[in-house]
Every structure is written in C-alpha cells, then in structure tokens.
Amino acid sequence: MTNQVFFGSFVHTPTLDTIEYLHDTIVAVEAKGTILAVESLPPIGRHNPLAWIRATLVPSLGWEANTPITATRPGQFFFPGFIDTHLHASQYPNVGIFGKSTLLDWLNKYTFPLEASLRDLAKARRVYGRCIRKTLSHGTTTAAYYATVDVPATNLLADLCLHAGQRALVGRVCMDQHAFSPDYYRDETPEEAEAATRACMDHIARIDPEHKLLRPVLTPRFAPSCTPDLLGRLGRLHKEGNWPIQTHISENRDEIALVKDLFKDTVPPCKGAEDGLPSYAGVYDHFGLLTPQTILAHGVHLTEAEASLIRDRGSKVSHCPCSNSAITSGAARVRWLLDRGIEVGLGTDMSGGYSPSILEAARLASLVSRHVAMGGDDAAKLSVEEVLFLATVGGAHVVGMGDRLGLFRPGMLWDAQLIGLGMVDANGNTSTGNEDDPAAMTNGTGAAAATEEDVGQMLVEDTNVDVFGWETWEDRIAKWLFNGDDRNTKKVWVNGRLVHDRSAPLFGAPAANGADDVETVSP
Amino acid sequence: MTNQVFFGSFVHTPTLDTIEYLHDTIVAVEAKGTILAVESLPPIGRHNPLAWIRATLVPSLGWEANTPITATRPGQFFFPGFIDTHLHASQYPNVGIFGKSTLLDWLNKYTFPLEASLRDLAKARRVYGRCIRKTLSHGTTTAAYYATVDVPATNLLADLCLHAGQRALVGRVCMDQHAFSPDYYRDETPEEAEAATRACMDHIARIDPEHKLLRPVLTPRFAPSCTPDLLGRLGRLHKEGNWPIQTHISENRDEIALVKDLFKDTVPPCKGAEDGLPSYAGVYDHFGLLTPQTILAHGVHLTEAEASLIRDRGSKVSHCPCSNSAITSGAARVRWLLDRGIEVGLGTDMSGGYSPSILEAARLASLVSRHVAMGGDDAAKLSVEEVLFLATVGGAHVVGMGDRLGLFRPGMLWDAQLIGLGMVDANGNTSTGNEDDPAAMTNGTGAAAATEEDVGQMLVEDTNVDVFGWETWEDRIAKWLFNGDDRNTKKVWVNGRLVHDRSAPLFGAPAANGADDVETVSP
Structure with a gap:
C-alpha cells in the first residue's frame, strides 16, 4: 500500500x-x-x-x-462507505424468498435448512464469496455478519472477508436451546457452543492479529435459541476482551411472547411490568449482554422501560426496515429511539430483508418512517440527510468505530x-x-x-x-x-x-x- | 413489420x-x-x-x-409488458425530490412550477423523451400519462410515444379552479379547458387514426383543481366517444376535506354520510365521470359507500404504493378494494412516486400490503403472484384493454x-x-x-x-x-x-x- x-x-x-x-x-x-x-x-x-x-x-x-x-x-x-450493521451472509441465496411468512415460521421453513447446508464448505465458499462481492459492489465497506453454527464455515467467511478487503465483524451463531433450535442445526451443549465460539475468535486473531479488518463478534442468535447457561457464558466471555456482541431483539410479537415464557423462571420480572414477566431487553441484561459493544437488531416493539435500559447500558440498535416490512414484523420507531438517546444504524438483514444494499435500506428507512408518521406522529419522518447519516456515521457508532469511520476527517x-x-x-x-x-x-x-x-x-x-x-x-x-x-x-x-x-x-x-x-x- | x-x-x-x-x-x-x-x-x-x-x-x-x-x-x-396505470411524464425530472412534503404542499412547492416550465418545448422534449426511454427500459409497454395544461407540449408527448413505440393514454391536464390552481399555471376558463382538450384529442386522432398505440384520456387533474362547470363539460365529452378518463381520488386527508368544502354547495351530500357533505367519489359521479373507462389514482382513504359506488360504476383504481408512502398519503387497502369487486392496477405515479419501475411498484405493493396487515388484517398481504398480476393483467383491465393485453393468449x-x-x-x-x-x-x-x-x-x-x-x-x-x-x-x-x-x-x-x-x- x-x-x-x-x-x-x-x-x-x-x-x-x-x-x-x-x-x-x-x-x-x-x-x-x-x-x-x-x-x-x-x-x-x-x-x-x-x-x-x-x-x-x-x-x-x-x-x-x-x-x-x-x-x-x-x-x-x-x-x-456504507456500514451494514446486521446481515446474515449465510442466508444470501434466499434473498427475496419469504412468501407470506413471519419470523418464527420463516426461520423454520426457509432459514435453518439453508444455514445448516453450509456445513458443505464448497457451498459456503460460493455463498459467502458472492455475498461479499455483492455487498462491496453496493458500497458496503463494513459488515456485521452472522455466519452459521459451523466453525470451519465461519472461519471461511472471515478468510474471504480478509481476502476481499471488506471490514467485518464475523459471528459464529450460538444456539443450543432445544425449544427453538432444530435437531439438525444447533450447538449440542453450552460448553460446546462456547468452545466453538472461542475457536472462531482464535482463527480471526491468527489471520488478522491487529484486527485491521476483522473482529470476532459474540453472536447469541436470539434469546429463544439460547439456554440461560449459554447466555451467561457469552456474557462472561464478553468481559474477557470487551468483545462486540450482536443479537436480535423485539422483532416480532410472537417472538417476544416466546422469550417471556422461556425465561420467566430464570430472569426476574421487568420492574413495573404489568404481566409480571421479564422483558426481552431485561433477559439480555440479566446475562451481561447489554453493553456499549452490543448491537441489537430490530427493536421494533421495545417498551419505554426497555428503551431506558438500553440507553443506560449504551447498547445500539440496528434498524432493518426492509426485513421488518417484508416479513411483517412491524414499523420500527427510529425517531423514538433517537429521541431516547439510543444510537441507531442501518442493516440489510439479508435474507429477512431482500436487498443487499444499504442505500436501499436508507430509502426504506425513509418510507417506513413515513408509515410511522401516518400513525399520527408527523415528527417521525426521516429526511434524506438523516437516513444517510444512519447509513454511515450512525452505523460507525453501532459497530463501535465512531471515532474511525463515517466521515472525511x-x-x-x-x-x-x-x-x-x-x-x-x-x-x-x-x-x-x-x-x-x-x-x-x-x-x-x-x-x-x-x-x-x-x-x-x-x-x-x-x-x-x-x-x-x-x-x-x-x-x-x-x-x-x-x-x-x-x-x-x-x-x-x-x-x-x-x-x-x-x-x-x-x-x-x-x-x-x-x-x-x-x-x-x-x- | x-x-x-x-x-x-x-x-x-x-x-x-x-x-x-x-x-x-x-x-x-x-x-x-x-x-x-x-x-x-x-x-x-x-x-x-x-x-x-x-x-x-x-x-x-x-x-x-x-x-x-x-x-x-x-x-x-x-x-x-408492464402497464403503468398512473404517471406524470411532466414530473419525471423531479423523481426523488419531495422532502418531507405531503400532497398539497408538494404540488405547490415542487410540481406546479416544473409542469408550468414545460411550455418550453425544448425542455418538454428532453423530459418526455427521457421519461419514455426510461419507462420502456423498465418494461413498461403501456403508460397512462398525465402531460401538462399546455397543448403543444401534450401533443409532443403523443408524438414521442408514437415514435418510440410505447402504447399510451395521453392526457392534457384540465385545471381551472382558482381555489387550487396557481395563477401561473391553469386553464383560464372551462370553455378554454374543453377546447384545449379537444385540440389534443384531434392531434392524436390525426397521428394515430386507428389508435393502434395512442388514445386520448380526459384528465381533470383532481376535483380541487376543477370547477363544477369544467367537470360537467368533461362528463359530457366522455359520452361523445366513450373516451377514457383519468383523475386522482382520496389520496390525502387534507385533500378530501378540501373537496368536501369546495363542492358542498354543488353536489348533494353522500347518502348516509354523518357530515352531511358530498363524498369524493360522489363528486365525480355527480358530473358523469365515474364510468367503466375511469382510472382513479390512489383511493387510499375511500369509504365503504364510495367503494360500493365505484364498483357499481365499474371504475378502476390505480394503486401507487411508492407515491403513497413517499409523500405520506397512507397505506391503500388493495385487498379491501379487490374484495369489493373493484379492479386494481399499479402506477408509479412519478414523481409523487420516485421510481420509474412497475417492478418496484409491485415490490412496494407487497411491502405496503404488509404494513396494512400489521394493522391487524393478516389477509391483506399480497403474494408474489398477486402483485405481478396487478402489474400486468390488472393494469390491462384498468386501462380498458383486458381483452388485448396482459397474457400470452x-x-x-x-x-x-x-x-x-x-x-x-x-x-x-x-x-x-x-x-x-x-x-x-x-x-x-x-x-x-x-x-x-x-x-x-x-x-x-x-x-x-x-x-x-x-x-x-x-x-x-x-x-x-x-x-x-x-x-x-x-x-x-x-x-x-x-x-x-x-x-x-x-x-x-x-x-x-x-x-x-x-x-x-x-x-
């Protein structure tokens, strides 16, 4: 150079x-x-x-x-460069294929089978290579990637990012909760999940020791797929090196109900909650996963109490408008999040979202904000400037690089x-x-x-x-x-x-x- | 050939x-x-x-x-081929430029000045030529065009469509109502508006006598821009040759209130309406403009009574999801319209809509239907098949060519x-x-x-x-x-x-x- x-x-x-x-x-x-x-x-x-x-x-x-x-x-x-704060490289072949599904049936029908199939490294190489090329061609210079549960395939994704020169957070997916992880695709035990995660972290440390391009990211898929034991292990692992964390939160109402049910005996009720159950954000916080290094994808249905907790912890939100509209999750209130002091970036969320483009995500953030405004809150509308800020500077803060990325300074x-x-x-x-x-x-x-x-x-x-x-x-x-x-x-x-x-x-x-x-x- | x-x-x-x-x-x-x-x-x-x-x-x-x-x-x-059932060729240079405006301020700030400027035929030639090329390149084989008030510029649009080989309904815009037509851009009298409309119809009859590609379309801009006299003249003109009609309806709540106010002394109240005022559809019907040849753009906020009237008259609706989201008009209920027996096609509505593509309109029809579904009506979701039907067969019926276009038969x-x-x-x-x-x-x-x-x-x-x-x-x-x-x-x-x-x-x-x-x- x-x-x-x-x-x-x-x-x-x-x-x-x-x-x-x-x-x-x-x-x-x-x-x-x-x-x-x-x-x-x-x-x-x-x-x-x-x-x-x-x-x-x-x-x-x-x-x-x-x-x-x-x-x-x-x-x-x-x-x-655009910063894609949330996408699943492993789901790239499924962009546009979602029928009339919503989150939980979409995962079982379209997503888990494809992700599991990437144990085949030849297939993973094709999928990841084309995902990286495609997102680069749309101007995505930094991507926060979910790979799969598989260690060799996740390491391959890191190799390919390094080779292609795309800045990336690379996350091996953690999912060991039998209640919502299929038999054919999950970590067998929390111990195995932690060991596999460490193996991927070690690989990245080996191929990019100074983290010039790559960082590992702890990736509990989402609360319904993880046991309390695994979430606790990942919380402790975070503390070892202040590692980034990425997960999903409050995308879909059925998912939220599932979280409350799965963690009602493990996590204390949310303070002031009428249902006497834990909140989704409260679950992550309980296990030490709500940190300034945490990227929370979606946050469509967050409550005021959750927003306060997220703001207090300094966690960030990845807004994924394409996905939220396509699989009918809801219209996230970006202005509401910003007004509460939460930093927000944009994510394509392929393949919940169909588009590889953060420019399209910005465009759809603009449209979705207008749908929020149609509900009565005219101030919800996002301007051209605002969505482009989210696509660059906002995203830089979300991936923990607000001091190095997003501006010509x-x-x-x-x-x-x-x-x-x-x-x-x-x-x-x-x-x-x-x-x-x-x-x-x-x-x-x-x-x-x-x-x-x-x-x-x-x-x-x-x-x-x-x-x-x-x-x-x-x-x-x-x-x-x-x-x-x-x-x-x-x-x-x-x-x-x-x-x-x-x-x-x-x-x-x-x-x-x-x-x-x-x-x-x-x- | x-x-x-x-x-x-x-x-x-x-x-x-x-x-x-x-x-x-x-x-x-x-x-x-x-x-x-x-x-x-x-x-x-x-x-x-x-x-x-x-x-x-x-x-x-x-x-x-x-x-x-x-x-x-x-x-x-x-x-x-795709059928674009509603677009303003004259607004093509403004695609993507709408800020945070909504219909009425958008018209005054962005739209009327541009349309008026196309009296300059050199400018009109550039704008129309590029609009035709662009829509053809996106697969639009038939377009229902609004031009401007100006006769020579409207005739030029017809010439250019004929030369480029795009099937088109070409409409000279009628607007003589001082209450909502700017001084610098309107028909001075209803008589002049009718004469100018006939001049454009004559031009099309001259350049395409068998209407192999071109048909004129009567184009009262929308009720707030037209006097009762003009609407009555256009209703009678329709009867002379069963000519197609295109206009806007019920796009925005302020617009609806304006229509009720402007026509409260001219048009009888809508039967059963609590406000004792005419309905938007009732205004068009009163003047003989609600016919099987009528294309109604938008129809976002139609009432049950209006939907019944439109179905009874056999009028069609052009759904313009890109425009409705971009300028915050609302989320049109396409399933609701279809269930009531109304035929629906898609429109780009440039430049209320920013995209020249009916494929994008179909994509956004899918997304907007999911936003309607988020409101509780899960059946509102449109499938891949359904939005592609609207883009082709549906559009063919809307432009009155369901027997000739839309299928390989x-x-x-x-x-x-x-x-x-x-x-x-x-x-x-x-x-x-x-x-x-x-x-x-x-x-x-x-x-x-x-x-x-x-x-x-x-x-x-x-x-x-x-x-x-x-x-x-x-x-x-x-x-x-x-x-x-x-x-x-x-x-x-x-x-x-x-x-x-x-x-x-x-x-x-x-x-x-x-x-x-x-x-x-x-x-």
Whole structure:
C-alpha cells in the first residue's frame, strides 16, 4: 500500500440532520489508510488543481512524486462507505424468498435448512464469496455478519472477508436451546457452543492479529435459541476482551411472547411490568449482554422501560426496515429511539430483508418512517440527510468505530465510495462523469463507445438516476438516494485499499492488489 | 413489420393468485402484433426445436422461410409488458425530490412550477423523451400519462410515444379552479379547458387514426383543481366517444376535506354520510365521470359507500404504493378494494412516486400490503403472484384493454418483455442466459468478454439478481420481483415491434426500426 491523494467533491453527514458538501477539496491518505489531512484547494492551485497537487502538495507531505491522485469528474463525488450493521451472509441465496411468512415460521421453513447446508464448505465458499462481492459492489465497506453454527464455515467467511478487503465483524451463531433450535442445526451443549465460539475468535486473531479488518463478534442468535447457561457464558466471555456482541431483539410479537415464557423462571420480572414477566431487553441484561459493544437488531416493539435500559447500558440498535416490512414484523420507531438517546444504524438483514444494499435500506428507512408518521406522529419522518447519516456515521457508532469511520476527517480511515451520477447539463450537453474514459460510455454489452454527437440527449450511461443538469447538489443526493443502485458505485475503498472497481473486468477487485478472484483463497 | 415466432419459457398470471409457467412453448405473432397461436413444442420437435420450427411450423402457417425466431436462453423468460396505470411524464425530472412534503404542499412547492416550465418545448422534449426511454427500459409497454395544461407540449408527448413505440393514454391536464390552481399555471376558463382538450384529442386522432398505440384520456387533474362547470363539460365529452378518463381520488386527508368544502354547495351530500357533505367519489359521479373507462389514482382513504359506488360504476383504481408512502398519503387497502369487486392496477405515479419501475411498484405493493396487515388484517398481504398480476393483467383491465393485453393468449397483442436472470448452476457452471453472446458477458465498461474459464463462480453478468442454480422457478420469479431492475429487462416489444433492446448502443430502439433516436421526431 502507498500514500494517496483524493481530490474533488466530498459529501458526508457530520450530524444527524446535516449534509456537508466539500468541493475543490483535497484528502491525503497515508499508506495504512488513515486520513492525514482534509483541506480546501488554495486559490493558487485552482488554475490546474492536479498539477498543483503533484508539484506542491505532494512534496510538502514528503511523499513520492508518483503518489496516486484520484479525482472526481463532473457528476461524481466521494461518499463514506456504507456500514451494514446486521446481515446474515449465510442466508444470501434466499434473498427475496419469504412468501407470506413471519419470523418464527420463516426461520423454520426457509432459514435453518439453508444455514445448516453450509456445513458443505464448497457451498459456503460460493455463498459467502458472492455475498461479499455483492455487498462491496453496493458500497458496503463494513459488515456485521452472522455466519452459521459451523466453525470451519465461519472461519471461511472471515478468510474471504480478509481476502476481499471488506471490514467485518464475523459471528459464529450460538444456539443450543432445544425449544427453538432444530435437531439438525444447533450447538449440542453450552460448553460446546462456547468452545466453538472461542475457536472462531482464535482463527480471526491468527489471520488478522491487529484486527485491521476483522473482529470476532459474540453472536447469541436470539434469546429463544439460547439456554440461560449459554447466555451467561457469552456474557462472561464478553468481559474477557470487551468483545462486540450482536443479537436480535423485539422483532416480532410472537417472538417476544416466546422469550417471556422461556425465561420467566430464570430472569426476574421487568420492574413495573404489568404481566409480571421479564422483558426481552431485561433477559439480555440479566446475562451481561447489554453493553456499549452490543448491537441489537430490530427493536421494533421495545417498551419505554426497555428503551431506558438500553440507553443506560449504551447498547445500539440496528434498524432493518426492509426485513421488518417484508416479513411483517412491524414499523420500527427510529425517531423514538433517537429521541431516547439510543444510537441507531442501518442493516440489510439479508435474507429477512431482500436487498443487499444499504442505500436501499436508507430509502426504506425513509418510507417506513413515513408509515410511522401516518400513525399520527408527523415528527417521525426521516429526511434524506438523516437516513444517510444512519447509513454511515450512525452505523460507525453501532459497530463501535465512531471515532474511525463515517466521515472525511483527519484520523479517520479511508473507507469510501466514489459515486457517479449520469448527467446532462442545462444546455443539453452530456457529462457522464466519465467523459474522458470512452470505455465507460458503453451500455453494458461491450458495444463501441459513443461519441458526444451520437449521444444527443439520450441516456449516456447505464444508470437509473437521471440528472438533467439544473438540479442542486441537495436534489442530486435525493435522486441518488431514491433511484441509485450499485451502478452508481464506481469504486470502493477500505483502509485505503481499492476493493471494488466497476471498470475492472467482471467486478473483480483490481488485479494490482492480487485479489482479483476471491475464489483462490484457501480456507 | 413481419410475422414472428417466439420460443422458450413464458411466464404470466392467468388469475390473481396463480403464475403459469409455459416451457418449450411456441408463440406465433402475426405482422400487426396479434398473437396467433400459443402451443407446446410437440415431442417430434424436441431434438432441435429451432430447426423444427423453421422446417415445419413456419411453413404450416404459410409464413416466409426467413420468419424471425426469438428464443429464450437459460435463465431467460418472456413476461407480459408492464402497464403503468398512473404517471406524470411532466414530473419525471423531479423523481426523488419531495422532502418531507405531503400532497398539497408538494404540488405547490415542487410540481406546479416544473409542469408550468414545460411550455418550453425544448425542455418538454428532453423530459418526455427521457421519461419514455426510461419507462420502456423498465418494461413498461403501456403508460397512462398525465402531460401538462399546455397543448403543444401534450401533443409532443403523443408524438414521442408514437415514435418510440410505447402504447399510451395521453392526457392534457384540465385545471381551472382558482381555489387550487396557481395563477401561473391553469386553464383560464372551462370553455378554454374543453377546447384545449379537444385540440389534443384531434392531434392524436390525426397521428394515430386507428389508435393502434395512442388514445386520448380526459384528465381533470383532481376535483380541487376543477370547477363544477369544467367537470360537467368533461362528463359530457366522455359520452361523445366513450373516451377514457383519468383523475386522482382520496389520496390525502387534507385533500378530501378540501373537496368536501369546495363542492358542498354543488353536489348533494353522500347518502348516509354523518357530515352531511358530498363524498369524493360522489363528486365525480355527480358530473358523469365515474364510468367503466375511469382510472382513479390512489383511493387510499375511500369509504365503504364510495367503494360500493365505484364498483357499481365499474371504475378502476390505480394503486401507487411508492407515491403513497413517499409523500405520506397512507397505506391503500388493495385487498379491501379487490374484495369489493373493484379492479386494481399499479402506477408509479412519478414523481409523487420516485421510481420509474412497475417492478418496484409491485415490490412496494407487497411491502405496503404488509404494513396494512400489521394493522391487524393478516389477509391483506399480497403474494408474489398477486402483485405481478396487478402489474400486468390488472393494469390491462384498468386501462380498458383486458381483452388485448396482459397474457400470452391467442388474440392478445405481443406487448412483452424478455427477462434474463444471471445464473450459476448447481455444479458451479455459469449460465448467464447469454452464453453464446460474448458481448453480453462484459461488465458495463466495454471490457473484453470473459471466457467461462475466467469467470469461475464470480458475478458473470451485471445484475442485482443472484441465481445460484438450485432455485425453483417460483423462487427465481420471487428473486426477480424483489431484486430485479432494468438490467434484467433485455428486450421489450409493443404490438410486436421491438422498442427497447439493452444490447443496442445506448439503449436506443433498434436501428432496424428507424427509431434509434427519439429526438429526431418533429413536434
């Protein structure tokens, strides 16, 4: 890896309700991927920015004369990488396949059989490899992954993330509760579950000792799948190294009733609860699993008492709107959570959610917030700025990296994406953001590049975002949020390394990184 | 135009809750675009279907020996063209731009200024041309368009649809009510509104005398924008030629209150209504606008009495889930409408809705139905089959062409799309559905075609739908519904004419049709 300079337009969300547009800006990234400086181009450099950067800025940093400089073109901007705070890599082949099911029957019918089948490492390699490639192509630079119960397959997921260069929390699924874990797919005892979890943690420590990309995450599937003994062991294991924890909470009403029933003899009743039963959050807290390192997926039906407890413990919530709507779990009240001081990020929750895209999760967070508003709370609506904040800065806090990810700031890591929107300017001139790259002006079929004259005012780039040229930057970001997809994600970097490039054959990582085929890594 | 044969897999929805899969099937389409026959390949032809079709079937029809045959490849199927029963071509540049607005402020802030600006015909040409290209690229073979108040711009939209080959209902917007039409954008008098409407109808009769592609549609914007005089004139005009009518109904609660107030002195109270005021549907009915040819967009908050009236009149509803969620109108109860015997189709409602895609409308119809179900009515959930039925057969009935569109049946028109899903088979062999077309195996950047050996198990086609190969056909259709986009829509035909081809440069219509640049048509 080498030092790098990025130049042009940068867009990020410093606070929940603001977007900052940095134009004519220089971001210097040192070889290990940390942002060294974010500065405006000085007036003296404006005549020829790239020449000025190379002749003046690069030497002033003491960097090599041939330091790579990546610049945005018209219609392009850098945006922080997306953070997917909750997804099941093992369920990726089932995206879109859920029928009319809801959580508990969905698990038994679609999910457990698929997860169990990934004991076959050849199958796991295909599934995980394609999940990583697909999420990277949608700009996901950090993913909090559930794998399966199986140790070798979970270790393979970690290997593949490391090789592909995706930042990941990798969790081996813990589930030993016979009441809600099928015979064919579970940990046989709490002891075995703990040992298997430690084996995966050891593997990650071995392949990424400094945790530059990977961290293990303790993953009690969800309370109904775990015995009290296992939850207690995981709580103690957390304390050993302040390890991250991920689990599900309060996704579905039947699930909540099941939790109360399963733990009514083990966990004290929730204080003030009319039913005299423990709360879902109270169960996790009882076993030491409600910590500042804890990611709680869903939280659709949390009570005020639970929200207070979660806030007091500093735990975070992963909002998964696509999943919550698709399997009819409910409409999570994100504004309500934020107002209570709980940090929130977004999750695709594949395959409860059908989409691999955090941009789509942001879009659906916007829609679901409007469905909450239809219930009478107009303040529930989330703005463009707010959902993009949740997709980046919010997610960074949820995965415990709020100080390193989510913004273009000195000291943060260069986990970023280059976004390109096809545009036609107000005079009808085309500007694809790739106008000096003829190869980029074809249409997905290898046809010869078109000239400007041929193009007229037709679509000039394969994109679902039509920019006419008169739009403000705010309008363009809104258009990207609502109609953008992986075609707009031109390049993706993690720790300064280019890990996805749509201009590379077959979307492989660039050959220069020696990682053009994720299939070549050995398990 | 010439006779054509289509061969391979055909998928359609004969009833609301069934999908039919026709494999090894032959569809013969005569030169004017009507389906002549739909037949299974006989056993004798299975050894070499294309040779058998050419040697035996084509001569048996008395057709030329060089009759074109289009066959699906692995992973491909023909699907009926989508029908967008409600969209505003004039609002296309605003897709995704709506902030936190709701209907009435959204109209004043975003919509009226843009629509008014399309008096500039150069601007209208850009906007309409791109809207048509974009919707065709998403498989929309029929669109019920709102244009603007302006006659020349509306006529231009009709010209452009005819040239591009998209079937369309084209409506000049009628709005003369000062209470809710801005000074800078309205019909000055009811007489002028009627005359302008007739001028657009005459133009369509001139350019497409047999209405092979185009029909005019009477378009009172919505009740709050129209005087009683104008509504009465349009009701009488409808009777002259049984012309289609399109308008909005019961989208937003403030709008409903406005209608009741504006028409309380003109229209009798709704029978049995506690408020002693007319109902929204009652207003249209009073003026003779509730007919079997009427398309009512939205219908989110209809009462039982209104639903009965609409059913009795045989009027149809265009469900626009994307719009209803985006501008916080409400969650329309599609099951409730269907149960009351009302025919329903889908609309993108750009730009209240942000997406140009009816596939996305179907996806969101599924999600919104689950939000309705969350309110307690579990039967509200719409299945994959049901939303695809609404997108095709349902839409055909809504636009008054249920006997000609929506299914692969003799006597129906060949308005169809070729869908391709990238696939990898269970043995890990790639099968893109384009394997004998090397150009189709590049990645959108003009890079050289990859060989099977290079590809391994990586993504082999630029698609958001990952098919692993073990999926059933039902699973594949679900994957397409939930993650598909315009990249999966390989070719589109209307009346048998190829009107969109992703393998053509820049997505222009095929040059062979002489329509490769919609910009060359004269207004």
